[in-house]
Amino acid sequence: MMHFILVCLFCGFYGAFGKGNEQKVRFGVPVLDVNSTQVVLEANKTLELKCRGDRELSWAFPGGLGRDQVKVVNSRCGKTRQHFCSNLRVSRSQAWHTGLYRCRYRHQTQKQQSLYVYVTDSRQPFVEHTDMSPTVLYMKVREPLVIPCRVTNPNITATLVKYYGRPLSQDQRNILWNSRKGFTIQTPNLSYIGLFHCEAVVDGVKHNSRVYFVHRTVSNITEVYLNTSGSVQALKGERLALNCTATAELNTRVNITWDYPGKRNNAGSSFKRLVRHPMHMLFYNILTIPKLRRSDRGVYTCRVTSGEQSKQQKAVVTVYNRPFIRLKPRNGSVVEVQAGQKSYKLSPKLRAFPSPEVVWLKDGRVAAEQCSRYHMDGTSLVIRDVAEEDAGKYTVLVRIQQHALYQNLTLTLLVNVSPEIGEKAVSLQDPGSVPRGSKKLLHCTSHGVPPPHIQWLWHPCPSKGLPAAPRA
Structure with missing residues (x-):
């Protein structure tokens, strides 16, 4: 076996590195000095691989092999030194160095040449030995399950x-064996949940692999929500923290990611936390930007995925350069309302950041202290059961004390009152008859806002059987 490998090594090396061809060769992918897809090497032996290409080269090797255990020498090679050569050397190969070794172009890693190396050890037939802690394998719906022994x-x-x-x-149908991958279960079901291990017999001795715990994941996201109602306002230089919370069924595993304006610049950092409750799982992912810039304004999306299920929530972040108050009348400084109206709201146009303190005055005194019919609704003043005495001057005081910003606005409220005749309300009797030729004084007292116009109309006595038309 070793003779065959050495012959292959020599033939491959000569074919790839022959001097007579070096001026004609253009390497679409790097070329290894081994003309085979795999090599079998005994433990504690030296592994040496050579690679050649027409661009800078790099190596990828199994995770069990630390970089401090590998020696890589790069050089220019060929008769005119137009090519690039790279030699990889592992002095004392061990069983856990078994795996795929790839030589690739440094700036085009998809162009590569690979070789699988087995480092045999009769005392350790499995790459990952039995002393290692159990590994959790997640069974997914409609996906093969690999036991990587x-x-x-x-x-x-x-x-x-x-x-x-x-x-x-x-059975070579549902359960397949591959020395490089382990066991592949094509269509796993609930019977494959639990603890598994692999066994191998070498020289009459039975060996066990590490233990694998197969866990069936549940992909049911119940709810996703943010610690904000969907709109966030902040000042430049302030710290932003958005908390994305996902609730899911027990045994569910989720992946939470953020999309936001500063993601490309690594403006933010995220912190993840998992909390187990008796009935569900809680997943937290907090995105933090220490100092906001104007360029950080925009839409922030928290996306939660589990298997094929996906849910998301968004928040719009507005970043202001400085605090401000903008206050002006909505429909002029004089407003009118009708007495008897169930309610009326004084609501000027107000924009401010941070959130200001708002106080309403009526004729110089705090409105809410004057009448129980006055109450605040956000930054507006609501008057219930509007009456004539509600007319007057209303002043709104807006203050952001921590930034020493103050602004006020005065509105004049006119209350219109429908005209009424006083005598009609108090006298219900007929004025009676008076002698012909005598004088009779009639009174008409009226009230209204604005003041009403009084007009007298004369209704002559009707002719017998016919109503008389009124005369002015």
């Missing part, structure tokens, strides 16, 4: 075992 020799065949159960048969 990789082995260090391509000739080893393992067995999948569920704890407190029998070994599972490899």
